[in-house]
Amino acid sequence: MPVEAAPAQPRRRIPRPWQDRGGRFSPLRAAVLALAILPGALLLLDLAAGALGAEPWKAATRQAGALALQALLASLAVTPLRFVADWPKAATLRRMLGLVALGYAVLHLLLYAGHQGWSLGAVATEIALRAYLTLGFAVVLGLSVLGWTSTDDWQARLGRRWKRLHRAVYVLAAGGVLHAFLQSKARADGAALLAGLFLWLMLWRALPGRWRAHPPALAGLALAAAASTALVEAAWYAVATNLPAARILAANLDLAAGMRPAHWVALAGLCVAPLPWLRRAWRPPGRVERGPPLGHGARRS
Ligand code: HEM
DSSP, X not given: OOOOOOOOOOOOOOOOTTBOTTSOBOHHHHHHHHHHHHHHHHHHHHXXXXXXXXXXHHHHHHHHHHHHHHHHHHHHHHHHHHHHTTOGGGGGGHHHHHHHHHHHHHHHHHHHHXXXXXXXXXXXXXXXXXXXXXXXXHHHHHHHHHHHTTSHHHHHHHTHHHHHHHTHHHHHHHHHHHHHHHHHTTOOHHHHHHHHHHHHHHHHHHSOGGGTTOHHHHHHHHHHHHHHHHHHHHHHHHHHSSSOHHHHHHHHHOGGGOOOXXXXXXXXXXXXXXXXXXXXXXXXXXXXXXXXXXXXXXOOO
């Protein structure tokens, strides 16, 4: 008897970045997408207009690298935002921000190739010989795997392994931060700030569940992340430069010396801390905001 072929599974349509899961236009997703890609578009316009100084490709490479890491950290900030601001809809932004990060990382690599005169041999040699570039390349490859497997189809195909695979994003973000430090030499302010924000995001995940939207605990978290930032920055200067680490640490405690990365991390964290109170005061009584179910892009992480 002829065996009947199983009916082909209809392929699930992948919603456009500005659409929700039902394929409807989402003003929130469209606005966040526009805000996320605007700096990249302006950067390319500046490059084309010759407005990036004496070494335009180098300047553009730096800026695209910073944008890649910022977008990656923004994607990691979605889950905390969802809990702290009690805003389930935020979960719908995570995959999109992760893909924006991948886009900026690829742009960063392309601009670097432009800086090398489009000599792919030179690019490959530099990546093979310089540890911080090898690390950056590994992060691009890792982000590409996560981007490729970010669809609902892949999620269904991989089942529980999908979540384990996508936890690699924390390692990739840490790799991106380390790459930023390694290239920064004696001026590590930008890298230290990104490291501090990354630390806040990781420490938030380490909090017990009941403290994750508890304003006093969040204020404590802000101070802990700031102190860790100061220590990481001082340790970096101690290990990688001849600058006295003790003086860097002292500057971190002294506001009169100007705002250091640790101060910005404390300020950002302290601004976030009262959000649960504000949200409760602001929400009309009895109103429950409906977000997506705990599915793709809405997972706790
Ligand atoms: C093959 C991959 C990569 C290459 C070849 C590369 C190359 C570079 C280079 C050459 C710089 C220093 C620019 C300069 O001052 O001359 C840099 C800086 C940087 N890169 Fe990458 N990178 C790669 C991947 C990544 C990835 C995946 C991320 C983030 C996810 C990233 C984030 C950064 C950041 C944050 C900076 C510092 C920007 C600043 O100082 O403001 N890079 N990268």
